[in-house]
Amino acid sequence: MMNSLINHHIKSANEIISLDKRKDTYWRVQARQEVSYEVILNRGLLEPMNSTLANTCGVSGVKKEQRLVVIDKVVFDLYHEKLNTYFSIWNITPIWKIISGNEVCKIMDQVISVVDAMIEAGLLRRTQAVIAIGGGVLLDIVGFAASLYRRGIPYIRIPTTLMGQIDAGIGIKTGINHEYHKNRLGTYFPPVAALIDPMFLKTVDERHITNxxxxxxxxxxxxxxxLFQLLEQEVNKLDAHAFSSNNLRINEIFSRAISGMLEELEPNLWEATLERAVDYGHTFSPSLELRANPPLLHGEAVAIDMALSIGLALQRNLITVAEAERALNLIINVGLPITHINFTLDLIDTALNDSIKHRNGLQRVPLTARIGDVIFINDLTKNELSAALNYINFYENKLVQQYQVS
Ligand SMILES: NC(=O)c1ccc[n+]([C@@H]2O[C@H](COP(=O)([O-])OP(=O)(O)OC[C@H]3O[C@@H](n4cnc5c(N)ncnc54)[C@H](O)[C@@H]3O)[C@@H](O)[C@H]2O)c1
Ligand SMILES: [Zn+2]
Known part of the structure; x- marks a missing residue:
């Protein structure tokens, strides 16, 4: 039997093969990847009997399991006891990796340190999802590391700031800053799920809620x-207490914000379309955010950009004076800035040029058309930018003077 098999192989090795005379010089490879992940709003995620987190980790509680938990230092200090209780009840052994969650820490060194923790934890490639708990900075770092490690391993997002819960934690973008360039290095990498628990907001300071x-x-x-009307009506109640408690009108604001964001993201997850309504307030702000001194949080820089965009929309008669003032007043009344000493015409012009590169050669600046609708503009001039900036500065001065008189 063995001899006849060897003889057959020798025979076929000596056989003269006629060539197909193929001259192929071009191949196209095409594939599609389906993306599906859940965004789950769940109050009391860390309550011992709440199975949501355990289920999302693929854990039933019967067998002992270990998971790498990358967590923001502040969140660890505040919540590690609750987390430890939860994990012990569900038979999960956490391997903690604690990192700092501030914008200055959104750098490659932190990504590498998370990757090192992944190696050290000896993660199974498919079934031991990394749990990321923290604000937008931590989620961007861990998502980036998860997308790089073995070309992609599963991770679960648990955002703990308002910015994280309604924005940074529910999409698929990851990234870090590079020099003065915001989010210049990054990937599109969906999580297994994003678990949103507004109870975390109880401990977030007011500046970060406003952010x-x-x-x-x-x-x-x-x-x-x-949503705009609701925000106007609840403007004095938009605090950590309201967002973390069961206030019907604030809950409505919260879930409308998440739904609105996801409706915009879902049809354009990889940004095939560069006209993105959610880029509103993100044309001029990326250049301002990392250069601002005194420093600005992400949402504060976005607010200043939105104010300029309102000025631009007003000049083009896309909104009325009354609408422009309502929008500016809402921004101001929640406690956000509309100007900054570094937000000069030069910076605005540089920022627009950088956005043009990001948007592949066109301005594609989203502006409000009435309140609640958007259009994209490609022909903004420096004169218009200057006039809009003057209008915002003038508007702010007017308010300051009114305040001093009263
Ligand atoms: N990937 C995206 O699609 C996306 C979208 C929007 C924003 N972002 C990014 O998100 C970042 C901003 O996120 P952020 O505002 O959450 O900032 P952050 O992650 O720096 O968190 C803000 C501060 O709150 C602390 N903190 C976090 N959770 C807390 C809690 N429950 N209680 C008390 N303190 C808590 C953190 O330690 C930090 O000091 C920016 O870098 C921005 O670029 C990303
Ligand atoms: Zn943003």
Whole structure:
């Protein structure tokens, strides 16, 4: 039997093969990848009997399992006892990797340190999803590391700031800053799921709550007039307490913001279309954010950009004076800035040129058309930018003077 097999192989090795005379010089490879992940709003995620987190980790509680948990230092200090109780009840052994979650830490060194933790944890490639708990900075870093490690491993996002819960934590973008360039290195990499628990917001300081409100105002201005009205009416209640408690009107604001964001992201997840309504407030702000001194949070820089965009829309008669003032007043009344000492015409012009590169050669600047709708502009001039900036500075001065008189 063995001999006849060897003889057959020798025979076929000596056989003369006629060539097909193929002269192929061109191949196209085409494939599609389906993306599906859940965004789950779930109050009391860390309550011991709440199975949502355990289920998302693929854990039933019967067998002992270990998971790498990358967590923001501040969140670890505040919540590690609750987390430890939860993990022990569900038989999960956490391997903690604690990192700092501030904008200055959104750098490659942190990505590498998370990758090192992944190696050290000896993760199974497919079934031991990394759990990321923190604000937008931490989620961007961990998502980036997860997309690089073994060319992609599963991870779960648990955003703990308002910015994270209504924006940074629910899309598929990851990234870090490079020199003065915001999010210059990054990937598109969906998580297994994003678990949103507003209870985390209880401990977020007011400046960071307001920071998140900026992105909610953005959604209102570009697509949801009712959300805009709700924000106007609740303007004095948009605090950590309200967002973390069961306030019906604040809950409505919260879930409209998430729905609005996802409606915009889902049909354009990889940004095939560069006309993105959610880029509203993100044309001039990326250049301002990393250069601002005194420093600005992301949402604050977005607010200043939105104010300029309102000025631009007003000049083009896309909105009325009354609408422009309503929009500016909402931004101001929630406690966001509309100007900054570094937001000069030169910076604005440089920022627009950088955005043109990011948007592949066209301005594609989203502006509000009425409140609650958006159009894209490609022919903004420096004169218009200058006039809009003057209008915003003038408007702010007028308010300051009124305040001093009263
Ligand atoms: N990937 C995206 O699609 C996307 C979208 C929007 C924003 N972002 C990014 O998100 C970042 C901003 O996110 P952020 O505002 O969450 O900032 P952040 O991650 O720096 O968090 C803000 C601060 O809050 C602390 N913190 C986090 N959770 C807390 C809690 N529950 N209680 C108390 N303190 C808490 C953090 O330690 C940090 O000091 C920016 O870098 C921005 O570029 C990304
Ligand atoms: Zn943003």
């Amino acid at each position: 998140g409100v900026a992105e909610i105002i953005k959604i209102a201005l570009i697509k949801d007039y009712k």
